[in-house]
Amino acid sequence: MLAQILLVQCDERPNEALLEKLQQSLQYELHTYHLEHAFDALERVEPDLVLFNFALTRDTDFSFLSSLKQSTSPLYLPFIVIANAFDEVVQQNALYAGADDFLVPPFSSALLFAKLETHLRTRHLSQRLIEKKENLAWYQERLRHEHLIVRNMFNNALSRNLQDCQQVETLLLPLSSFNGDLYLLAKGPLGSIYLLLGDFTGHGLPAAIGTLPTSQTFFAMAKRGAPIGQIAHEINQQLHKLLPENMFLCATLMELSASGNRVSWWSGGMPPALVIDADDSISQELTPQHLPLGILPPQDFEAGITMTRLEEGARVMLFTDGVIEMGIGQGKPLDYEDFYQICQQSRWNMAEIKQRLALEVMQRGINDDLSVMLLHCVPTGYAPRSTEEKLPSLPxxxxxxxxxxxxxxxxxxxxxxxxxxxxxxxxxxxxxxxxxxxxxxxxxxxxxxxxxxxxxxxxxxxxxxxxxxxxxxxxxxxxxxxxxxxxxxxxxxxxxxxxxxxxxxxxxxxxxxxxxxxxxxxxxxxxxxxxxxxxxxxxxxxxxxxxxxxxxxxxxxxxxxxxxx
Missing domain, CATH: 3.30.565.10 (Histidine kinase-like ATPase, C-terminal domain)
Structure with missing residues (x-):
């Protein structure tokens, strides 16, 4: 496609020499207009470059040039002024008013075409830049819209979490908009409390992909009162089918009995959960006994659980590895002993633990999603009225x-x-x-x-x-x-x-x-x-x-x- 050149003249008599030079080239389509029709010409021609050919003096009012330049789109449109004689002050005034270049005869056709090609090339680059900017804006808006949809889906999925549960206190600190750690809490039909604390591989949106199938499975099976081992087996099957090979879910699933004196748990790939007795001492570490969810095919999955009896007033603390890896990027990781010391100095008070960890985050920085959960092992208050179940009368x-x-x-x-x-x-x-x-x-x-x-x-x-x-x-x-x-x-x-x-x-x-x-x-x-x-x-x-x-x-x-x- 030929480049569209607009020649604006202030004299009735055209510049024959200039016209002859421009007409020698087959790369341009030339449009000539008088100065008084310049604004209309911009709309009609939609030029790729504008040449101004008129006699200039130090008294010339360049406001028209400035107004014309301001009326153009953000796309670079070069204005080249061809003067009748060289005058440095006139040249400065023209450039300040909006001209992009200045030519003074006599000049050769080669110089003129070189100038034109240089500015047309710059215009082409400007056009590509604007197109990329518009594409980027479109993709950003699309991404924002998709993130909004995904966030709504996640919020809806996680809105099924049991609310205002006095037995559970949490600290959930994601590294980015989407949390790769997963916290789920549900009430069982017999008054028990089901919970899951997990950590997907990585962080951000890719790590949160498995949140939907995991939460849907967890809530559906908890509602039916399914055993913890069965829930783990079903989640593993879903994730093994859905996630790529390099992604999995480290998780601890736990059921607190309605009486609060027993937990049944399954754990794979997580840091050991801590059992804290009433005197604030760590009495047990619930060490993971399985591989993370999503690694093994269903036929190889080990759904065996562990049952732990608890003393009155006991608590169980669960946390993801984002806690003990805090500051690892700066070579100052918060290890197990440091974390245990923070908790013991806080007497396992979650409000104090949050404050101390907030200071650690400010000093060390975080490299992964960070989650801590404290389970108070007391009667849940959700147990149905105790009635003896009627059993079959036939052997x-x-x-x-x-x-x-x-x-x-x-x-x-x-x-x-x-x-x-x-x-x-x-x-x-x-x-x-x-x-x-x-x-x-x-x-x-x-x-x-x-x-x-x-x-x-x-x-x-x-x-x-x-x-x-x-x-x-x-x-x-x-x-x-x-x-x-x-x-x-x-x-x-x-x-x-x-x-x-x-x-x-x-x-x-x-x-x-x-x-x-x-x-x-x-x-x-x-x-x-x-x-x-x-x-x-x-x-x-x-x-x-x-x-x-x-x-x-x-x-x-x-x-x-x-x-x-």
């Missing part, structure tokens, strides 16, 4: 025989619980029954059929090695079986559970008493907490126990020591 017995192919492709515990949940009164006990039954089943599978040693977990990389070996042995399992029997005999308010495998067996009494102090012995400890009359049989190949069918706080195990036949 029943369920027997399940699982072959290697069944074990690889079926979750028998989940299917059994779905069936039992249809029976009158049984939904009330679903979470605790799931925990006890799944621990008995996993113990039979891992240590009975697969012959895995829990001592594998007692190393820094032990859990990952354990799951890899478990997956390998399960894939090559071709013989053996697991039998599950559930029997109910009214009017007794218990469900008798028996789980037996065809493995080599073991010295059950020794296994229970010696290993129960280690983290990998938590399965048997959980059964011990939840059931009565625990009994090993068939040389340690089977375990049988009575699961009580009455209110959680009425559970009073009558025989915690396993009985050998």
């Amino acid at each position: 029943f017995e369920i027997r399940v025989h699982l072959t290697p192919n069944d074990i690889r492709h079926v979750d028998p515990v989940a299917q059994l619980l779905r069936g039992l949940s249809q029976l009158e009164g049984f939904p009330h006990f679903k979470a605790r029954l799931y925990t006890a039954l799944s621990e008995a089943y996993n113990n039979a599978l891992d240590h009975g059929l697969l012959r895995l040693s829990s001592e594998l977990k007692d190393t820094p990389d032990g859990f990952e090695q354990y799951y890899e070996e478990r997956n390998r042995r399960l894939s090559s399992l071709h013989s053996g079986a697991i039998d599950i029997t559930l029997s109910y005999q009214p009017p007794h308010r218990y469900l008798r559970v028996a789980v037996k495998d065809t493995g080599p067996g073991f010295a059950a009494q020794t296994q229970f008493t010696q290993r129960s102090t280690y983290s990998f012995g938590r399965g048997l400890l959980l059964i011990k907490e939840l059931a009565n009359n625990i009994r090993w049989f068939d040389q340690g190949r089977g375990i049988e126990f009575d699961f009580p069918l009455f209110d959680d706080e009425q559970v009073a195990p009558t025989n915690h020591q396993p009985v050998l036949p």
